[in-house]
Amino acid sequence: METVLVVDDEQGILEALADLLREEGYRVLTASHGREALERMSELRPDLVLTDWMMPVLDGPALIERIRAEPNWAGVSLLCMSAVDVGALRAQYPGIPFLQKPFDIPALMKQVRKALDGKRALSG
Template sequence: METVLVVDDEQGILEALADLLREEGYRVVTASHGREALERMLELRPDLVLTDWMMPVLDGPALIERIRADYKDGVALLGMSAVDVTNLRRQYPDIPFLQKPFDIATLMRQVRKALDAKRR
């Protein structure tokens, strides 16, 4: 069973995403900011980190930087943001981004795509 770490400072979004991913058969771990996500990663190495971009304590870009430095063998990454993700996609061409709000089908397609790419 693949593990997805969902990181978002909005509790309602965090819970909804966790429920949706569990229903699809993933093991889900949650964190409300980047520092908490890094703590969770010490306990259980996720296959995918689905992270919001703007958060308190440690934001998405800082979290991504730390994951890339500490987990060189690869953790799939998927970003999400309520701001226009066009510039984020240019800045981070190797990370797929979901534009909030997104529908369930788009979320699941992007999760599967990110995990498939990690396996290759």
């Protein structure tokens, strides 16, 4: 079973995403900010981190930087979501997929599957 870590400071969004992903058959971990996400990742390495971009304590860019700096987390897929214009973020952070908030469920699930399929392709 693939594990998805959902990181968002908005509790309603966090719970809705967690419920949706569980219904789709994923093991789901949750965190309300980046520092909590790093704690969860040290307990159980996820296959995918689905993170909000703007959060208190440790935001999306800082979380991604920490994940990429940790050799044990190499290969963890990333998917970011933001209410700000993701076109500019995509240009600034090439290689990281972004979802524009608000997004619809089919678009979210397509991106989650794409991120996890890419991970499987890399791991052989």
